[in-house]
Amino acid sequence: MLRRLAALSVAGVLAAGSLVAGPAAPAVAASAPCLPDGTGPVCQVWTGKVTYVNDGDTMSVDLAGDGTSTPRSIRFINVQAMEQTVYSSVVARRRGECHSLAATARVEQLVKAGQGVVRLTAQNASSSSKNRPLRSVAVKIDGVWRDLGLDLLSHGLTLWQPFGGEWAWNAQYRAAQAAAARKGLNLFDTDSCGTGPAQSAPLGVLVNYDPPGPDQDNLNGEWVRISNAGDKPVSLAKWWVRDSALRRYTFPSGTLLPAGGAVVVHAGSGTDTATDKHWRQTAPVFDNPTFDEEARGDGAYLFDPQGDLRAWTQYPSVPPLSAGA
Incomplete structure (x- = not known):
């Protein structure tokens, strides 16, 4: 078997979620287990404050200790939301494919519950997609860090998309999507966008x-x-x-x-x-x-x-x- 790792072109990043070298990460990154429950391999860890939720797999974050108040666009590791086409802080103005706006709303809900503070982790600080740092994102709710990617997959709001080099989350994410599919949640509810053509066809x-x-x-x-x-x-x-x-x-x-x-x-x-x-x-x-x-x-x-x-x-x-x- 040929183990296919990430493509090395920008086109490959856009198409397949591959890894490319991105801007240098802030020097303030600490080291800790990748997963919020304290397990997994060692990751680099940053904290920051969310300034804007772009969509169901991207947010803008003011990173702590990087010497600037300019927010960075952060792409979630190993999840892929349906495509949003119109972005706005006004919910009624947003547009996108079915399920895209629900994923955005869920991220906003969790970020608000965590008072906008996020924990970002990555196995490789240089991991990026379309010049956006690839990070696992967690918010602290009731004293517990909650992984946003895992939450989205558990609710059937995104697809599991492994990224080469950032594998610490795969086992949990794969199981979360399978569970959401078994329950028929959101994306896995075959008529959630309305009755479609040949709806009963097996x-x-x-x-x-x-x-x-x-x-x-x-x-x-x-x-x-x-x-x-x-x-x-x-x-x-x-x-x-x-x-x-x-x-x-x-x-x-x-x-x-x-x-x-x-x-x-x-x-x-x-x-x-x-x-x-x-x-x-x-x-x-x-x-x-x-x-x-x-x-x-x-x-x-x-x-x-x-x-x-x-x-x-x-x-x-x-x-x-x-x-x-």
Whole structure:
């Protein structure tokens, strides 16, 4: 198996949550266990005051002891919220994909309960995404530090997105998403955005994340299979499938998921047919899992046109990981 670590380009950071060298971290960072409960590997630790909650996975923080009152944009480690498109301190003016505003509101609620003070941790001070430091963020509520990423995943408000090099949270986060999926919370409630097309269709998602040979050399061997166990075909026009990062493939008009059949989306390039589509990516999409302390993995997620998550699979297994309508 090729263990695929983070891409080294800015494009890779945007697409896959990879790590790049960012601005130097403040010299005031201390060392402590990564996790709020005092467990995990050693991390660097900072504190600060939240000045603005940007969205469900980003906030602006005035870092303590950095010699400036200019806030830094902090990207949460290992979670991916749905995309918000209009940002505002006025809630009614915000816009975004289904579930994006709920994630923002949850972060604001927890930050307010913690009086705006946050604890930031990272295994590598230079970890960043789009020039934003990657940090695990915790707020102290009733004397206990609460991990915002873990809370969001536990409520089904974000997707688990492992970042290479920042693995201390993966085991907890992976289990939290699986539990939220089992309970059908928020993202994992298949009609929470409203009744969608073919709402009762029994759909499924299967991903082949590790094709034969080096992943980079066999992109079309990496694929997502969308299945329909029902007795009626389903139009997939404008539906989309994604990994845990921002990469998505949108099905073109005319795509029909046959009754009792499947449509396969290959990661690489090729000639599309009725049942085989091509994502046309130039690098592998799905991270290979690790079965060690890093607890890496990924998932494949099928959304309908209005933004409901209709079927998914998360790996490696923390049952139940595959589900649908």
